Amino acid sequence: MGDPEPGAESSAQLPWYRETAGECAFFEAAWQQGLPLLLKGPTGCGKTRFVAHMAARLGRPLFTVACHDDLTAADLTGRYLLSGGDTQWVDGPLTRAVREGGICYLDEVVEARKDVTVVLHPLTDDRRVLPLERTGEILQAPPEFMLVVSYNPGYQHVLKSLKPSTRQRFAALSFDFPPPEVETEIVAAESGLSKDLCAGLINLARRIRELKGKDLEEGVSTRLLVYCASLVAGGMAMETAARATLIQPLSDDGDVIAALEELLSHSF
Amino acid sequence: MGDPEPGAESSAQLPWYRETAGECAFFEAAWQQGLPLLLKGPTGCGKTRFVAHMAARLGRPLFTVACHDDLTAADLTGRYLLSGGDTQWVDGPLTRAVREGGICYLDEVVEARKDVTVVLHPLTDDRRVLPLERTGEILQAPPEFMLVVSYNPGYQHVLKSLKPSTRQRFAALSFDFPPPEVETEIVAAESGLSKDLCAGLINLARRIRELKGKDLEEGVSTRLLVYCASLVAGGMAMETAARATLIQPLSDDGDVIAALEELLSHSF
Amino acid sequence: MGDPEPGAESSAQLPWYRETAGECAFFEAAWQQGLPLLLKGPTGCGKTRFVAHMAARLGRPLFTVACHDDLTAADLTGRYLLSGGDTQWVDGPLTRAVREGGICYLDEVVEARKDVTVVLHPLTDDRRVLPLERTGEILQAPPEFMLVVSYNPGYQHVLKSLKPSTRQRFAALSFDFPPPEVETEIVAAESGLSKDLCAGLINLARRIRELKGKDLEEGVSTRLLVYCASLVAGGMAMETAARATLIQPLSDDGDVIAALEELLSHSF
Amino acid sequence: MGDPEPGAESSAQLPWYRETAGECAFFEAAWQQGLPLLLKGPTGCGKTRFVAHMAARLGRPLFTVACHDDLTAADLTGRYLLSGGDTQWVDGPLTRAVREGGICYLDEVVEARKDVTVVLHPLTDDRRVLPLERTGEILQAPPEFMLVVSYNPGYQHVLKSLKPSTRQRFAALSFDFPPPEVETEIVAAESGLSKDLCAGLINLARRIRELKGKDLEEGVSTRLLVYCASLVAGGMAMETAARATLIQPLSDDGDVIAALEELLSHSF
């Protein structure tokens, strides 16, 4: 297949990804068997990067959608727009992925509105079709098409969760933060900071993550570690950078911030 | 009747279905008497496949709709679309089923919005009509038309249920997972994995299903067993495949997952 | 008056109805006095059939609307539709009934949205007018026009009920299931099954209805008895037919279903 | 002023009204002083008839709106409608009343949506203007214009009530059912039934109304008494007519209905 149409994310160069537990092989097997995939794991641990990496590795265009409370089926499938007094159908990202045999990635899928299920169900059973009711089309997904969804099981969603009738349509992988050596390697590669300094950051991150579920809703992400390392690599003092990237984004509670400052003061 | 119009699901080849309790004969009798049918049963036990099988067997086009919170009557009956400055009526799947003498299958009908009842009621009493208020038509359903709805009584729908005045318009069948020998046969036929290995999977599934209502909202579906068997048939290790298809899709709770891993470790 | 326009339900042939308590005479007197009528009673006891019978007997076209949560005044009165760049008014069923001197029957009127009252009030006092605000018309209802509404007082509608200011605009009749001999006659006439077998069904129905308010939200309807008798008349075993029409449609609770099965096993 | 435009309710003939406490003189004084008027009182006690009577007596066109949950300011003031590709403004009933110097009567005003206050406030202070924001007009109400609103203080509106800032813009009259002799006269005049029989009905009504606030949400209205008397005047038995007009419309509770039947059995 040629270049993806404008609108698809470029997958020409392979995004750097560090595998930790055979997830690349599993993704490829699920793609070959035509199985939809569910990724579970905390914020900023690399799920989005993993999907981008696999899309490039498999040579498929990638369509990513960050789901939210108001995302409807039409946002995924497409809608009619007025043009010159007439209406013209414009494909949504899911429809484009089906037509082009690409990978559609719905990030935090539990946030989407419920009418999204109407398009996911026929795509995730043996029919593998996408009905476009407004146009009367029923698209047959090609073998190259794959649907990937993700969510963070660490949140407490009283009202929001995937119904079993939806969940049980996906094979599922559980993600977590990488082991320290791997995370050190990742942060150093992304920021250009020395591995030694990065190792100190990862050590601090591990101690912060132990507070999750006690004082913190969520531990510090790999992404924030890269932020911090980038600012230090750009000349900022470690403490200034860490305060703005590893402490202030995590909490607004004075006591929690004081505890994190305490951790920081013993770290470097 | 000739080929169904584009938009109907093809029913040219008979989808494989393994009958367990005379449900095929009952479906045919209800169809002959012009009675609407309600299917009750857990996720992924084969209700959708059963309807597809019967539609093909009776030579009727099938129109399937996965219901959801925002599904309205207009999504079923049709709506006007702007075209060249004028408006043009486009039939919805229910209207098409009535016009073509097909079978309309509303999956998880309790999820639909309440205005759906306005179209179901006159179709499910002795009038058997579909009023299209926007066009002023009142369609008389031909004898070949049949309405089938389903839902999963295992969910706790505090706010969502079929009103008695709607329920009592349907004959009803209760579905459950097939007996072990039958389910083994089904999984082997769908995945290409040997019956021996499939029997082990079905055995594991039965032990998982015993946890339903205790630790699990829903037991593992036949569909997930087919996923697992397909990955193993494609060369994946049993444990890797089972973890991703029979454990991770069922729960996000650490203790529950540990219990399922324990079951898995004693299974193969 | 000539044939009703297409869109009205045909009332050319008199639908069969078995009177039980002088309700036909009362309906005719209310119609002659120009009084709106409220029918109260359980699901499937024959209210809709009664109205169809009376409309035919009085030679009036009938317009039936099954009300629901999202039914608005515009669904009853009409709306403008785009046509060729211009807008064209299309009468709703209530407007048509007023224009044609017909009978408008709003089934389960408590389910409708509150703006429906704006059109019912001026039609149900001494003005007997239907204001169409969008077109600027105020239609004077002819003497032949009659408004009939119904609801099921057995439901618990915490938020939904007719306001006294609306209720007190209607004369009201209370319906219940017919006496056994009459119901036997009805089921035999509708299904073609012998009166003897029907009498057994009615006996079972009476024992099921005694559970209403205890285990069942609603007793079994005459309609379901007709379903059962039709399947048996078509050759199905009594127990199979009764399970699918008199038990499964009533409940999803395992204990309740077992109790109903017990009743069934002692019935034939 | 000439004939009201089509759309206004005809006030050519004076509707019969029996004054009980100087309310006609008060209405006329308020109209002369340009004061808006609030009528409080139970369902069916004659508020609507009173306004119709006064409008005819003062020779003003009357515009009545039954308010409800979804009534918006645009329903009162008007809106643009598409016509021949262009939009055309269509006045609502309040705007028409202002333009034509008529009386606008908003029945059960507390049911209307809150944006209605935006048009009532400038009409009910010393400005007496109606701003039409969509057209950019600010209409000055002529001296003949009068705004009348009503509601039933007997209901329990937890969420719905007139804000003091709105209430305190109206002079207010409290209505109740007329005294027995007057009500007898009214019912006889409206139904054609003899005063003797009517007096028995009024006597029964008084005993029913004593149950209000105990078993009944609202006592029986004068309107229902007229219904009953009309049916009896048309030949129906008193007990049959009273059951359908004075008992069944008031309650669905078996015990309450039995108590009312008891009252009825001792009345004639």
Place this chain on the structure above:
Amino acid sequence: MGDPEPGAESSAQLPWYRETAGECAFFEAAWQQGLPLLLKGPTGCGKTRFVAHMAARLGRPLFTVACHDDLTAADLTGRYLLSGGDTQWVDGPLTRAVREGGICYLDEVVEARKDVTVVLHPLTDDRRVLPLERTGEILQAPPEFMLVVSYNPGYQHVLKSLKPSTRQRFAALSFDFPPPEVETEIVAAESGLSKDLCAGLINLARRIRELKGKDLEEGVSTRLLVYCASLVAGGMAMETAARATLIQPLSDDGDVIAALEELLSHSF
């Protein structure tokens, strides 16, 4: 500046206003400094009149909006309307006030929807701009422009209040009913009734206002006193007028009304 455009309220003649505590000088100073102003005080104590007076005194056109639950930013700023197949922008009252250097008065601003803050914030800090996102304009408010908002702190708004980030953008004045001598003067001037009779009314009003917070949600307003005095000046008996203007508008509670009647009976 010339005459205001049609749509602005005429401020040609100076509305009569009786100053009580230097509020006129404060308003003028705030206007000169370009500060937005918040008026707090009970219903009908003269806030609206005060703003009208000051607008006329400063020679600025006045745009008043009564806020409510459904008032949106577009109601204030303007919107596109279809006209001849094209869309045309129509300024809302706030935009007009900015363009014409007028005074925009938002009465009961806490009732408006939250998107109103998006237009108030940039107008109430040092930028003094009104961004019209739909047209792409950013209007710079001229020095003559002033924003005035009001609300009644006596209400209990659990869900509705001005956020501190909005409140702290306004200078604020607290209003109350005028002292007895001043209120007597006001009522006499507005109604034409003698000061002696007015003094008796003001005396009654003071005793009624003492019940606020105990039996009454809000004390009687100056506006209602003017209503009463006008009816008496027009020939109505004092007791009749007072009952309809000072008692019935305040409460629907029988006990409270009896207490007010008691106060009334001792007053004249």
Place this chain on the structure above:
Amino acid sequence: MGDPEPGAESSAQLPWYRETAGECAFFEAAWQQGLPLLLKGPTGCGKTRFVAHMAARLGRPLFTVACHDDLTAADLTGRYLLSGGDTQWVDGPLTRAVREGGICYLDEVVEARKDVTVVLHPLTDDRRVLPLERTGEILQAPPEFMLVVSYNPGYQHVLKSLKPSTRQRFAALSFDFPPPEVETEIVAAESGLSKDLCAGLINLARRIRELKGKDLEEGVSTRLLVYCASLVAGGMAMETAARATLIQPLSDDGDVIAALEELLSHSF
């Protein structure tokens, strides 16, 4: 880069800003590293001014949006408007900031609706893209583009907060009111009042702020101090100005206002 297009806020002259803790250097470093920035702090402490200052210092056009309950993604990205029968896309402020390499500042971002996250997420990870689904474009943000958001952690938002998956995409700075000497300097510079008088005001403000969390939801802002000083510089008595700017805007509670008056009476 040349002049910003009309619609962007002019940043030609450098707005005066008094740095207190190295925040200017941090902002510039984050901008150079392409990191999005979150500002936390109380109302009116200078966050908006800080962003305006930095935008001017870096020579970037600034696009400020005050977020609210109803702000949607389309308000930020743009929408189609009808024009001459055709639709034309109009960029929203975020899209303009991306296209022009400017700074987009979302004030009180937690107030925005959840679909805003769909546009923020891809802009705040390594992709730095803005997908415009309606036009099919995916804009690559240039290095000069920066996203800044703010909120006030002092409010109690039970339902509103940034999800960790969003928070952890930002570096964060915590703001508070400036130290007394600095705030004195700011107020004097903005109002033209002498530093001596301003110092008295700042002293009063500090004592008022100590009541925050006890009697006051929020302490007095620097902005209100400037209001007060401006009125005094314009000739108003200190007590009159302070009452209207430092007391009345803070509370409607009589006891709290009395306490503030007490503080005021001891201050000058």
